[in-house]
Amino acid sequence: MRLYTDTLIMTPGPTEVPERIRLAMARRTTNPDLDPGFMDLYRGVVSKLSKLLGASRSSVLVMLGEAMLGLEASIANLVRRGDKVLVVANGVFGEGFADLVRMYGGEPVVLESDWRKSIDPGDVERALERNPEVEVLTLVHCDTPSAILNPLREVAKVARERGVLTIVDAVSSVGGVPVDVDGWGVDVLIGGSQKVLNMPSGLTILTISPGAWERAERVNYKGFYLDIKLWRNVLEEGVFPYTHSDPLVRALDESLNMLFEEGLENVYARHEAARRASWKALEALGLEPYPKTLEDSSPTVTAFLVPEGVSEAELRRRVWEKYGVMIAGSWGKLEGKVLRVGHMGVQASRNYLLLAFTSLARSLQEAGFKVDVGSVVNAIDEGFKS
């Protein structure tokens, strides 16, 4: 028997979709190909994204398709047969870039490193020195399955100094962690809709630097749906390569309005507080964070090791079925070993995290662990105080 009717999604994307965004999607729809108002909406969204991402010299595209589309499009358009690509692989998505590079005929040079730590920019520098023929580098800003945050600014600097083009998966950091595409010299940055932006999945955000456009012209990818060249003049010509999604673009517009109304500094500080609170809650529960230190971890998600003597799936099911809170397991080599709580966008909230961690605490108690639920409440409050 279920004794509740309300649930809370605390997985690191997709997330809860806030009411304002749901209402934006529910409005009367139009024909995006013919309604000039839709083009105005799209232009407004691009301008807000440019501000969020620090992309004024770079172009901003919003393509229809979930974030994997952006990852694949970036490789398809920028990697030719035989190109060597340095793949920074300290996580599931980091490693995954190597497969995409191979699919498009490139040769990944995989820089393996400790999955529990942010990449050391010095290691990237040395790898580029050892492989001077590398022209492209891939990096994941927040590798969501392990909750690691990589030092994007520093790695982009190392790449830029060597004339290496950077492709960055920022799918689960955009909107929760500062990003400055032009200032840091990031060539291609990929964002998604279903993480910090708290929308349903369905949109890919891409920034393309002037250098990346040049390379795309040279590579001259010949597909259709992934071809970024077809998007180069959308703003000037007012025509999309295919029919866009009116409800999703309205949702993105509302999500960006929410960020700017709160103020980006406040938004980023709230995500930092959510990370602090989550780490303090783990400490109160006697659980071990997966990232080695707080600094290695992302302000948008917390990952921790499943304690000995408990099944990950069983614990997660208990938190969901008994307390109505959905938390996530992990993937690949972390599957069954790591659990995750998202604090992306609206989830980066004292109240939401209280519910997530006290439900986890109760579930651990019921599984026979000695847990002080009150200390978890204090821990969350502490995190949001400092």
Ligand SMILES: Cc1ncc(COP(=O)(O)O)c(C=O)c1O
């Ligand atoms: C870092 C990162 N990149 C890319 C993706 C792919 O996003 P999706 O398959 O949901 O479009 C995800 C989704 O979890 C992610 O966390």
